[in-house]
Amino acid sequence: MIALVLLGILALVVGGCVCVVWAERGGPRWARAVAAVTLGAGELLRSFGKNRDQGLGQSADDGD
Template sequence: MAVLVLIGIVVLAVGGCVCVVWAERGGPRWARVVATVTLAAGELLRRSGKNRRRGLNQIADDGD
């Protein structure tokens, strides 16, 4: 079951990347919407990772 979920996530990620490239080349409106959602989700994940690392660094600094 977990493998199916991971495969689904990979398919969505690849599909989003394809839509980003297609939208950049002037694809249909729905591809531009999917591309916007994909880029926004990527940005949220990137910021989340930065915030998580900052929190870990603060915990490490407090422990010394």
């Protein structure tokens, strides 16, 4: 059961990444919408990870 859930999440992530690439190349409106949601979710997860690292007293330096 857990494998099916993880497989579903993986399919959503891969599909989102495909839509990001397709939208960059001028894809349809729905692909641009999915790409915007995918990029927004990525930013949200990135900021959540940085806040979590700072809360644990670790460095939030991303290597830039």
